[in-house]
Structure formats: structure tokens, C-alpha cells
Amino acid sequence: MAENEIMVEKEPSQEIRTEEALPEGKTAKKRAPARKRAQNSEKIIVVSGRRKRSISRARIMRGAGSIRVNGVPIAVIEPEELRMLMLEPVFVSPLTREAMHKADIDVSVEGGGKVSQAQAVRNSIAKALAEFSEGDVVRKELLKYDRTVLVDDNRRVEPKKYLGPKARARFQTSYR
Numbered sequence: 001m002a003e004n005e006i007m008v009e010k011e012p013s014q015e016i017r018t019e020e021a022l023p024e025g026k027t028a029k030k031r032a033p034a035r036k037r038a039q040n041s042e043k044i045i046v047v048s049g050r051r052k053r054s055i056s057r058a059r060i061m062r063g064a065g066s067i068r069v070n071g072v073p074i075a076v077i078e079p080e081e082l083r084m085l086m087l088e089p090v091f092v093s094p095l096t097r098e099a100m101h102k103a104d105i106d107v108s109v110e111g112g113g114k115v116s117q118a119q120a121v122r123n124s125i126a127k128a129l130a131e132f133s134e135g136d137v138v139r140k141e142l143l144k145y146d147r148t149v150l151v152d153d154n155r156r157v158e159p160k161k162y163l164g165p166k167a168r169a170r171f172q173t174s175y176r
């Protein structure tokens with residue numbers, strides 16, 4: 001290749017062009033890297049939810065309506081009560097069900113116990129659906145149903161104090 005030629009990536013319907021083949025005054029445009037092109041063409045939203053020591057991160061994108069938690073389909077998760085707790089934001093109203101059928105959600109959760117993980121997943125799924133849907137209607141529906149679906153619970157375990165067996169309990173004294 002000659003020094004004055006610049007290679008431009010090949011578009012599906014275009015031939016490779018060089019600087020000489022371009023009209024006068026025009027220069028070849030560089031294409032965005034593949035990572036940036038994918039972000040621009042596909043809407044991906046990342047949100048997080050918390051409960052006690054559990055943190056969940058949900059990625060939502062256009063899709064067929066599947067939900068995966070830590071790489072496992074949500075239909076496989078046991079016990080059923082925790083699965084229903086995780087899916088609660090989807091069944092709140094027809095609007096959330098409609099938004100869910102247009103999207104795929106991948107959730108990763110870590111820390112805490114099983115119940116707090118389920119509540120963190122519930123929180124992140126609700127936030128993802130509210131942000132993914134156009135407008136503020138889904139968010140208002142979720143807030144009308146239950147505020148704790150969308151808002152992180154800020155309660156944490158109180159640390160143990162030095163004069164007792166637990167955070168607030170004190171050792172008993174006996175005088176006999």
C-alpha cells in the first residue's frame with residue numbers, strides 16, 4: 001500500500017476506498033470501535049438494588065422476556081416463595097408485564113442471606129423495568145403498589161456493643 005493511501009473499514013454495501021478515491025476536500029471517517037457501536041444501537045441499562053448485606057446488579061436490554069439470576073433461569077430458583085418475591089415487580093400491573101416481554105434481564109447478586117438476596121433482586125428488577133420503559137407510567141405504578149419495590153431499604157444490622165451479648169441486650173446480674 002502506498003504511503004498516501006488510507007484504508008477505511010469495509011461497510012457491507014461499500015467497496016474499500018482510499019483517500020485518492022474520495023472527492024476533493026473530503027477525508028475518510030474512522031468508524032467507532034465495535035464496543036461503542038453496540039452501545040449506541042442497543043439500549044442496555046445497568047441498575048443496582050440493595051437489602052442488608054446483599055447487592056444485586058441488573059442489566060436490562062431488548063429481548064424476548066427472560067430473566068436470569070446468577071446465570072440461572074429464574075424459573076429454576078427454589079424455594080418458590082423467594083422466586084415469587086423476585087418476580088413481584090413483573091406482576092404488579094399489565095404495564096410492567098408488557099415492559100418485561102420486550103426485555104431480557106440478567107441479574108447478579110452477592111452477599112447476605114437467601115431472603116435478602118431475593119429482596120435485592122426484586123429491587124433491581126423493579127428499577128430496571130422502570131428505567132427501561134418509556135415515560136414515567138411504570139414507575140408510578142410500582143410506587144403506588146409498594147414503595148419498597150423501587151427504593152432501597154436503608155436498615156442495617158446494628159453493631160454489638162462492649163457491655164452486652166448483643167447490640168442492645170445487657171448481661172444479667174444476680175445478687176444471690
